Amino acid sequence: MTTILQQNAYTPQSIEAKWQATWQAAKLHAIDTANPEPSGETFYCLSMFPYPSGRLHMGHVRNYTLGDVVSRIKRMQGYTVLQPMGWDSFGLPAENAAIQRNIAPEAWTLENIAYMRGQLQRLGFAYDWSREVLTCQDDYYRWTQWLFLYLYQRGLAYKKEAPVNWCPIDQTVLANEQVIDGKCWRDGALVEKKRLSQWFFKTTAYADQLLDNLETLSGWPERVKTMQARWIDRSLGTEVKFDIADSDFAIDVYTTRADTLMGVTYLALAPEHPLVAHVTRPEHLAAVESYQQEAKNKSELDRTAEGREKTGVPLGSYAKHPISGKLIPIWVADYVLADYGTGAVMAVAAHDERDFEFAKKYNLPIIEVISAPANCDSGDQSSLSNDKPGAYTDKGILINSGDFDGLDSDAAKEQITQFLTARQLGQAKVQYRLRDWLVSRQRFWGAPIPIVYCEKCGTVAVPESELPVKLPSAHDVDFQAKGKSPLASCDAFVNTVCPNCEGPATRETDTMDTFVCSSWYYLRFVDPHNTSQPFDPALIARWLPVDQYIGGIEHAILHLMYARFFMMALADGGLTGCKENQEPFKQLLTQGMVLKDGAKMSKSKGNVVDPDEILKTYGADTARFFILSDSPPQADFDWKDSGVEGCFRFLQRVWRVVSDARSLVNLSAPAPSILDDTLTGNQKDLLRMTHQTIAGISRDIEGKTSASEPDLNASFQFNTVVSKLRELVNFMSKHAIQSEPGSQENIDSSCPVYSFAVSSLLKLLAPLCPHISEELWHRLGGSGFIHEQAWPVADPAALVAEHATVVVQINGKLRDQFEVATDTPKEALEATARLLPKIAGLLEKQTIVKTIVVPNKLVNFVVKPI
RNA sequence: GCCGGUGUGGCGGAAUGGUAGACGCAUGCGACUCAAAAUCGCACGCAGCAAUGCAUGUCAGUUCGAGUCUGACCACCGGCACCA
DSSP, rough: OOOOHHSOOOOOOHHHHHHHHHHHHHTTOOOOSOOSSSSSSSEEEEEEEOOSSSSSHHHHHHHHHHHHHHHHHHTTTTTTEEEEBOOOSHHHHHHHHHHHHHHOOHHHHHHHHHHHHHHHHEEEEOOGGOOOTTTTTTHHHHHHHHHHHHHTTOEEEEEEEEEEETTTTTEEEGGGGEEETTTTTTOBBEEEEEEEEEEEEOOOHHOOOOOOGGGOTSSHHHHHHHHHHHHEEEHHHHEEEEEESSSSEEEEEEOOOOOGGOOOOEEEEEETTTTTTHHHGGGGGGHHHHOOOOOOHSSSHHHHTOOOOOOEEEEEEEEEEEOOOOEEEEETTTSSSSTTTTEEEEEEEGGOOHHHHHHHHTTOOOOOOOOTTTTSSSSSSSSSOTSSSSSOOOOEOOOOGGGTTTBHHHHHHHHHHHHHHTTTSEEEEESOOOEEEEEEESOSSSOOOOEEEEEEEEEEOOOOOGGOOOOOOOSSSSOOOOSGGGGGGOOHHHHHHEEETEEEEEOOOEEEEEEHHTTTTTTTSTTTTSSSSSSHHHHHHOOSSSEEEEEGGTTHHHHHHHHHHHHHHHHHTTTTSSTTOOOSSSEEEEEEEEEEEEEETTTTTTTTHHHHHHHHHHHHHHHHHHHHHHTTTOOOEEEEEEHHHHHHHHHHHHHHHHHHHTOOTTTOOOOOTTTTTTHHHHHHHHHHHHHHHHHHHHHHHHHHSSSSOOOSOOOOHHHHHHHHHHHHHHHHHEEEEEEEEEETSSSTSSSSHHHHHHHHHHHHHTTTTTHHHHHHEEEEEEOOOOOGGGOOOGGGGGGGOSSSEEEEEEETTTEEEEEEEEEHHHHHHHHHHSSSHHHHHHTTTTEOOOOOOOEEEEEEEEEEEO
């Protein structure tokens, strides 16, 4: 039995648990993706699923609150909303726990998931838990393996030996995208280069599509698109072949400046270039080899350090210029990167800063072939001086270039490329910075790569019927195996029979990068229990792309590009329902970080806020309300304990304002009309205020659009939603009294206007604070769940105020103001303004040049002295 | 260096080209209370007793009117960086 006292106090903990259980029992958030409501449109709202690290942090709370509010609003607006949740549950920390604490990775992972799932439930998120997926379970990773084979069969997965990034701490290779400033993205260890045979996904096959499609993603933040574009970095240039004198070899170089071809004075090869060994003159061999060794010993970071002095040694051999036939010395220099272009460059010292620096240092000739256009006075016009401070790198007019003299750079690029192509000395070439995605990992806790090596048949794909290739038990592997996958230590796993010839064979022992698992989870959520295929393409056609995706900016390149690659590759095989369905995420919101008192939360600083503590003290509604309040979602959010207090106070006020009047409020009463003349002035004011709040909040959640330049990035302005809810509650608590009749000043709580205000408030608050609004809704006798109610719609007639404050300006400066009835004619406004004593005084001895009148807003007198 | 973003009180932040600082936090004063907490009320950009003046990173421009539009610059944050 609850006592009167308890009924009157706001005790979030008991309310929240009760409603969470009730909603779950009523399957309020479960949907059938195969049969969405016939009437409603679908809306797929997805937050990036978490890695089960142990417990939620405030970044999760912010991410998932944003997604939950969007989902709940869309549902009230009539959409069939899919909001699933799952776990990105393969990964290294589980393995480290196994090593350090002797817990099996699976046990550690499942324990964390159980705890974190409980936290998500206590926060009241409206997930359809029947769709939960764990990427580490074989009913999921069997399809990750299936998709690997799908890519393999389409030539998009291949194995090759290549210099790869090796992290000495994680004891595994890394993708290019996982190396930041030469260091491992996870632990900051200096990455080493190793030559290994590894599996790659051919992301470069989609380089153009990944780049070009960015333009269609109008719902993505500009900075994410820019980051991806620069990562892919397409450049259009020319490959030029240089024959080597007295040799059968030729060196291909890549250049974007074919117009400078006649200015080439040497060639430079990367130390790793395979031809170095073949074209070095015997007398130079010792010096070249020692230079190569030196380069090898330097770390990636050292080699690319900013402002480093360029070095190199000559090979003693010469190349023939493809047009002039002149002999050009060949050098090896470590400023040339082995893995961009052809690993060799034609050096044009006069027009490239790096080549210029190198030529100066080693006294190589500098030939100017581009002069600044005549109408451009920036460049140094005096020709061939030896003491130029630097290279002229802009476009210009060709000189010293024989038949090409006088052309401008753009025309020259084209004509020189044509000239070379006709003689088979070169060709136009597109070059990307993007590399193929290295997906092999020498780790245990990941999806095994479903490949078998047979002595007779070679590399053989595991047949679909034999999937999943299951991970062995953690007891049977040695996690400490250095430099190779722990799976290689498990004979029972390694030794198998060839699916082709049934002869002895061994399994691939590497597992897949966990980013492979997370590249397709948004597809599985639509059809999570399918046992015959990863997902039904017909369902994908209906639900994809994800309407709203929400997550951290740290995935701007990694996850978001891999997922786009997957979707494109699947679209080409018809697995996404139709070929056009090739982008996974229509709208993307990248939320800012959660800070504490202006600083990044970190364990070492001891300023981490634990969501559990907040839940215990204030409840989920307060936590949700606060994290939505102070900053727009894209900006960083500063967690302040006093701010949480303020939000808790606010919800207590809502509780009081609503429940004080609960016997008088009638939620089923029809909404009063603003035209009803029996309403008092104050009642009309509250009615207008309520409609204005509905209109304002509805606008804030649709994203900003200005008439002149629609901002297509829908931004959810939940911080201003919070402000508007506070204003409405302020207004209500100021004007409401409890059934004290006869007062004209205040609003009787029993009047229909008050009931309307209360029901609107609860509906507007429901997506943000689902528990308190549900509780109050029921206490006031509302029918059904509040989350099933229709989103309120503002009455345009009630948005017009009765009075307007008109501002009077003189020469644009504010001088006075007055109140008038709305829509008072211009002439009357001007006349009234002139007669204001203050204005009249100021207008003396002035000539009015012009008067601007904006109805309901202002009167501006433009004056000058007589 | 290149690319992107952001600059508004003590703080987080509001402002369809039309009253800059909504809403909140912090602070101060007052009411209630034996007292405290809670709650409620008032004040709160800067200078000034006031009238008033000055204020949205800086400098120009457009406009009757600019935080908002245009141009140049500065600062900070983020991404990439010897990419030929």
